[in-house]
Amino acid sequence: MIIGHQQQREFLKRAIKNKRIPQGFIFSGMEALGKKTIALWFQQEINKDAHSILIEPEKGIISIDKIRELKKSLSLKYDFTFIIIDDAHKMNIIAQNCFLKTLEEPKENVVFVLVTSSLGSLLKTIHSRCEILKFYPVSKEEMPAHLDEKAIELSFNSPGKAISFTEDKDLLKEKIKMRETVKSLLEKGIAERFIFSEKYFKDSPEVVALLDEMIFSLREKLLKSLNKEFVKKIKQVEDLKLLFLTSNINQRLGFENLMLKI
Numbered sequence: 001m002i003i004g005h006q007q008q009r010e011f012l013k014r015a016i017k018n019k020r021i022p023q024g025f026i027f028s029g030m031e032a033l034g035k036k037t038i039a040l041w042f043q044q045e046i047n048k049d050a051h052s053i054l055i056e057p058e059k060g061i062i063s064i065d066k067i068r069e070l071k072k073s074l075s076l077k078y079d080f081t082f083i084i085i086d087d088a089h090k091m092n093i094i095a096q097n098c099f100l101k102t103l104e105e106p107k108e109n110v111v112f113v114l115v116t117s118s119l120g121s122l123l124k125t126i127h128s129r130c131e132i133l134k135f136y137p138v139s140k141e142e143m144p145a146h147l148d149e150k151a152i153e154l155s156f157n158s159p160g161k162a163i164s165f166t167e168d169k170d171l172l173k174e175k176i177k178m179r180e181t182v183k184s185l186l187e188k189g190i191a192e193r194f195i196f197s198e199k200y201f202k203d204s205p206e207v208v209a210l211l212d213e214m215i216f217s218l219r220e221k222l223l224k225s226l227n228k229e230f231v232k233k234i235k236q237v238e239d240l241k242l243l244f245l246t247s248n249i250n251q252r253l254g255f256e257n258l259m260l261k262i
Contacts, residue, residue: 001037002037003143004139004159008133009038012045012133016045022130024111024112024113025111026113026122026130027113027135028134029117029134030158031117031160032155032158033135033159034138035135040084043084047079051082052082053081055070055083055085056086056087062085062095063092064092064098067098070102071098082111083110083111084113085099085115088122089117090245091122099126100126100129114126118241118245118246119132121242137156138157138158140152143162148165151165151166154172156212178213179213179216182213183217186217186221194256197255197256201251201255207255208245211240214262215237215241236258237262240254
């Protein structure tokens with residue numbers, strides 16, 4: 001089911017109608033907006049009988065071996081080939097450079113769609129060879145009526161997450177707890193923040209999700225106070241999130257360094 005993103009769909013329909021389809025697209029936006037769903041819809045709109053390839057991370061990464069397999073697949077003859085690389089930002093730098101060479105050698109009747117929630121993690125040279133289509137949170141009015149209002153709010157108006165929170169009440173409770181934890185943490189002093197960090201990192205922490213909540217809370221503070229200092233703090237959290245997604249930095253040390261700044 002497609003929820004929202006009418007403008008993006010109209011853009012893609014025009015590209016098909018005008019027969020001006022770039023070889024590469026990047027669908028960029030926060031997690032669980034429905035970007036992959038739109039990519040699958042786009043494939044059907046272009047060519048229902050296309051040879052389709054879906055590449056997804058394994059154990060958190062897309063390795064160079066996956067990209068090499070893709071290149072071999074492209075050497076085979078098909079009338080039309082449509083490739084979706086989901087969570088494309090999880091290609092490591094070697095895999096990205098290998099993929100870049102594929103983009104630099106365009107083939108007829110081949111379309112790539114890179115789906116990502118971290119555009120900055122992809123090489124600028126990949127950006128320059130693709131049409132970047134940005135996706136945004138869906139309005140409350142576009143959400144299905146059966147979805148829980150609290151679930152929509154806590155999902156940052158992300159359809160996928162709103163559906164998950166509505167269907168799984170335990171997941172919703174965990175999300176509410178995390179939001180309350182972050183709001184409390186941002187009001188605490190340095191010593192209490194470090195005590196929190198020590199306890200939090202003993203388990204298997206969802207650090208990126210925690211940083212997302214921090215960004216949300218800081219944006220709320222910015223809207224209420226119009227204090228530009230919060231813009232700087234938001235940027236610091238976003239930079240650390242990108243670092244976590246693209247490197248093997250010690251997450252606890254990175255988090256504690258952030259706690260000293262914000």
